[in-house]
Amino acid sequence: MPDGSKWDVPCDVIARERTMYYSAIDGFKEGSPEWDKEYKLSMDDYEIKDWASSNMNWDDVQSIAKKADLPCDIPEIDYQEGWVNGNKEIIEK
Numbered sequence: 871m872p873d874g875s876k877w878d879v880p881c882d883v884i885a886r887e888r889t890m891y892y893s894a895i896d897g898f899k900e901g902s903p904e905w906d907k908e909y910k911l912s913m914d915d916y917e918i919k920d921w922a923s924s925n926m927n928w929d930d931v932q933s934i935a936k937k938a939d940l941p942c943d944i945p946e947i948d949y950q951e952g953w954v955n956g957n958k959e960i961i962e963k
Contacts, residue, residue, distance in 0.1 A: 871952035876938040879922070879931045881960065885912035887930070888921045919958040928953035 871877065889909045898904035911917060922931075928949040 871947060871949060871956055873947045873952075877935040878938050879935050881913060881918050883931065883934060884918050884922050884926065885909055887926060888912040888917065891925070915960045918960060922958065923954055926953070 886909070889905060889912050892908050893900065893905055896904065896908075898908075912921070931953070932949070
């Protein structure tokens, strides 16, 4: 983020959002083989980063995001800007 902080957002939240979008367009239902195939594709590192930056806003994940590092003291941080254009890194816990 612009203040130097890092935030953890579960990848499955982003993958689910992407899969829900494509299931609505393609007409497949949750739990179907098509759903499972699309969800697995959605878990690709590139797809997660791309979907998050291009199709989601900070407001979409703010309530579930957990701060990983303490930020510097910078007033009025634009978290939307950080979410869209910030560096994203996939980590396994």
